[in-house]
Amino acid sequence: MFYQPKDIQKALELKAELKEKGAFLAGGTDLVVLMNHGKAAPENFIDLTHIPELRAIHKHNGTLELAGNVTHAQIGKLPIRCLALASLSVGGPGIRELGTIAGNLATASPAGDGSAALLALDAEVELTSVRGSRRLPLEKFFLGYRKTALAPDEMIAKVIIPTNYRTDWAKNGKRGAMNISIVAAAVAITPKKEVRIALASVAATPLRCYQTEKLLTENGLTTETIRQAVQTVRSEIKPITDHRASSDYKVHISGVMVRRLLENLVKA
Amino acid sequence: MKKPAKTKTITSALWSLRFKLNGKKVSTKVPPTQTLLDFLRLELGLTGTKGACLEGECGSCYVLVDGKPMNSCLMLAPQAQDCNVTTIEGLAQNKKLDVIQQKFIDCGAVQCGYCTPGLILAAKALLTETPHPTREEFLVGMEGNICRCTGYNKILRACEQAADEMGLKKK
Numbered sequence: 001m002f003y004q005p006k007d008i009q010k011a012l013e014l015k016a017e018l019k020e021k022g023a024f025l026a027g028g029t030d031l032v033v034l035m036n037h038g039k040a041a042p043e044n045f046i047d048l049t050h051i052p053e054l055r056a057i058h059k060h061n062g063t064l065e066l067a068g069n070v071t072h073a074q075i076g077k078l079p080i081r082c083l084a085l086a087s088l089s090v091g092g093p094g095i096r097e098l099g100t101i102a103g104n105l106a107t108a109s110p111a112g113d114g115s116a117a118l119l120a121l122d123a124e125v126e127l128t129s130v131r132g133s134r135r136l137p138l139e140k141f142f143l144g145y146r147k148t149a150l151a152p153d154e155m156i157a158k159v160i161i162p163t164n165y166r167t168d169w170a171k172n173g174k175r176g177a178m179n180i181s182i183v184a185a186a187v188a189i190t191p192k193k194e195v196r197i198a199l200a201s202v203a204a205t206p207l208r209c210y211q212t213e214k215l216l217t218e219n220g221l222t223t224e225t226i227r228q229a230v231q232t233v234r235s236e237i238k239p240i241t242d243h244r245a246s247s248d249y250k251v252h253i254s255g256v257m258v259r260r261l262l263e264n265l266v267k268a
Numbered sequence: 269m270k271k272p273a274k275t276k277t278i279t280s281a282l283w284s285l286r287f288k289l290n291g292k293k294v295s296t297k298v299p300p301t302q303t304l305l306d307f308l309r310l311e312l313g314l315t316g317t318k319g320a321c322l323e324g325e326c327g328s329c330y331v332l333v334d335g336k337p338m339n340s341c342l343m344l345a346p347q348a349q350d351c352n353v354t355t356i357e358g359l360a361q362n363k364k365l366d367v368i369q370q371k372f373i374d375c376g377a378v379q380c381g382y383c384t385p386g387l388i389l390a391a392k393a394l395l396t397e398t399p400h401p402t403r404e405e406f407l408v409g410m411e412g413n414i415c416r417c418t419g420y421n422k423i424l425r426a427c428e429q430a431a432d433e434m435g436l437k438k439k
Contacts, residue, residue: 001344002283028342029324031349032303036322036341045300049347073336092412093390094339095324 004047008054008128008157014046016130019152022046026069027098029091030107046057048155059163066159070103075101075114082167082186086117089171089179102156105141105221108148108205111181115142115206117169120186121161128157135160144204164191166268168261172253174244182235182245185257187265195262197229201244202237202254209236212258226262283346290416298345303331307345308355316356316385327413330386331355337393337412356385359392368392368430375426379417387413389428401431 003022005011015022023042025031026049034040048054054069057078064078073096075087090096090104090113104114105125115138123138127150138159141149150156167188173179181201188196195216200206213233219225239250282297289312308314308331318328322341329341332354359366368391371377378384379414387410394401394409401409406427415423 002344004346004349025344025347027345028344029339030370032342032344033323035301036303041301045344047344047347050349075297088408091324092327093393093409094327094330094337095342097333097336098324098342110383 002044002045002047004050007051008155010046010197011051012128012130012155015155016153018044018046024048024106025154026100026103027095029095029099030103033258047106054157055073060160060211062163064161064163065171066101066161068156068158069100070159072096072099072101072104072114080121080161080163080165080167082117082169082188083114083161085169086113086116086171086184086186089113089181089184103161105138105159106148106150108142108146108261110145110204110206111184111201112206113171113181113184113200116184116186116198116200117167118159119206119208120167120169120188120196121165122188122190122196124160125156126158126160127151127154129153133157139208142207145204161267162190165189165196166265168264170257170261172257180244183239183250183254183257185254185261187258187261189265193220195221197233197258199233199237199254199258202239202250207237209233209258211236216262221262221266227267229262230259231257285345285349287348287350288352290354300346301345302345303341304331304343304345304348304353305340310342311336314355314357318346318382318385320382324412325414326383327386327390327420328383330389330413332389332393335393335396337390339412353387354392356388359388365432366392368395368427369428369432372423375429377418377422377426379415383413383415383417387415387423391430395427395431400433401427401430403428 003014025045025047054067056067058065072087072090074085078084087125124135125141126135165188169186171184172182184200186198195213197209197212212229234251234255239247241247283300285298286295305319308317320326320328324339324342329339330337331340334352368388390410390413
């Protein structure tokens, strides 16, 4: 069956009833691709694209609350540098109009372009079901390769991000457009001068580099600490060799990208 | 096309689809798992919209949904409910080609033609949203479309000339 609820409550009731047998559908940039290639055939669809409140962006106490169906095209216009750049690097204009922030996170691809940016921003996800809502820091949301903390009756209703971090973002790939990252990297400095570093495509999930963050937060951003950070970043990641690049290359380029991003933040 | 898209009806009941297509109201029943691309081509015979990669990489299936470019191979037909969909067939007004279409012809921006409808709709969306695109903005606006024949130079020239002719000459 195909359901097209007009509000969140109705969507949650359907999901509670259908659980794994009901697939949420929004941009279709993952699910419909699988269907087109005969790799998925959900029994039931809960189409979320006709729920206006799921497209909303609200300012709230110095944070931005992005509802789940906010698209890459919408995010690309936000004044949050790392996240806007990440969203603008996704696909082409058509994909950016379709693909949503919640879909990007629910797919939990190790290469999720938005994920590294959101991790560096200390983003929280609000998971909602008929039972209620709970908030999780994003790093607790990714459990493993394409595995998340979402319960079978939950949806990612909101993603909450701060507006006062200084951030930057970079992507290494084989061509400019329509490109899955070889490595994506995001850096941020919080108002308390704490450093955040997150990478995608370097492990089973997008991840934060806690040791490198600690090193830089405690010792500040200097030529010397940035040089050390390159080494710690390289020791914190475990990329696999695949058709995009070798593990060695990904380890090397991750260090280079983080160094350049940090240098730019210091200069800015 | 890599593979003909399978339109599995599964157990689903047909979906009552109402939307506006190229300015005309459409009211019909569709299998809910049919993509918008297949619905347009197979049910309505509007074969201007092309399918190739079926995964959003090539842009040959672009349609405009409420003015925004979208990959119709990634939308299920019911998702067009109550929307305004424009395909390449709906771009000409009163039998007069859109200026972008005319410029593609004038500039020889078409070789095999398979990517052309998608590219023209990408350009249409870009010029509607950004009236004075720079070269860089053109490249971003068209980055979702792959052409394997032309090398893109004539396509870009056609788009830039169309922008000029629309009186939207860049600053």
